[in-house]
Amino acid sequence: MSLLIKNGEIVTVDSRYTADLFCEGETITRIGPRLDAPPGAEVIDAAGQYVFPGFIDPHVHIYLPFMGTFSKDTYETGSRAALVGGTTTLIEMCCPSRADDALASFELWLAQAAGKSACDFSFHMGVTKFDAKTEGQLLEIVKRGISSFKIFLAYKGAFGIDDTELYRALKLAKELGVIVTAHCENETLVAELQKELLAAGRTDPGQHHESRPPRVEAEGVHHLMTFAELTGAATYIVHLSCREALDEALAARRRGVRVAVETLIQYLVLDKTYAERPNFEGAKYVMSPPLRDKRNQEMLWNGLRDGLVQTVATDHAPFDFAKQKPMGKDDFTKIPNGIPSLEERINLLYTHGVKAGRIDLHTFVNVASTQVAKIFGLFPRKGTIQPGADADLVVFDPNYRGTISAKTQHMNVDYSAFEGWPIEGRPSVVTVRGEVAVRDGKFVGKMGRGQLLKREAIY
Ligand code: URP
């Protein structure tokens, strides 16, 4: 099986040139001018289009038991949506409840994906308790190629861990050389503010961000940074949304704390006024940390451009508007948190980032692919275009014009947070390890072809 992509403009973090690209089996083997296709090779003409390395979403929820319900996607629907949107690898959060064992949970999450996913995948292993058994089980999970943990400083009573557990998890991570990804919000402050708002009769979705102001997130980051400094563990702050939180991360980085920062496409293009929409419409926009004041957007775009913020993810967490979001109709604290966007990340980042002149093409590739691969031990197999790398490629048509709608999306959820938004450009062809999975923007891939990516502990 071989594939020749001709005449495309190849864009990586540090190069941009027109060339042909030849893939044999699952791997890129040659890049150069006027390459010949051997008999039987599939040939794709990418003239007038970009060729990017496959994009990687480092923060996705597919299987997520959460707030009394389950997120809507399966690996069949989620991986199809990812690929149509140009994401060829996703890293899912494995989120056991505090009652569950880590190893059994890892196997449960893996079973949702193995033999079902059309794109490649890995997991961040949620450490939602740290008891006598946890250490040995985490060791086994890391041996199986899962080289990152996930911890929650929020969600009291569900996924949240206490400070002793946090300290032990970070010490173990340091010992094993794995990176710890963290949801940073002070859960006590959230719980108290929620109680006060509800007692004052403030129950609508627009109260969600009042219960989780920027300082609550900044305090979470500060807290994590203190523990990271004292243990020496490498850390990664997920879904950072505001200036106050970034300032804490940067202050820690200046002291030598090892910390990378992820923001989300939602924070770059949506603001808190969406969650304030009347008639419960705002529930579509409830996630944590919440959408922020618009002034944070410019700061986040600049952070990406200047390398202060490393990655753009989605924190894809799909809950239906008709049946699941209304669990919080009379109490905003019960609205399942999440804004689905796995399918839209790349198109929105290109339209609002590159086309709008906020970031250049190299930064676009860097924050949505290369940096993710580097931080999570996938580089250079993933995240770049070079001989020897996996042939995960996105042929991207910059002249395409379209409109986002729930009616045409592949994500298994009944609304789009971006309904009616125009997009400029989209992936026309997407390959996963040398096989075409998307053609003319349509999914043509194989369910079950996606592989679990084993990642080295590199810290
Ligand atoms: O609102 C969010 N972020 N939902 C998913 C769970 C999490 O916090 O990552």
Ligand code: ZN
């Ligand atoms: Zn989170």
Ligand code: ZN
């Ligand atoms: Zn998440």
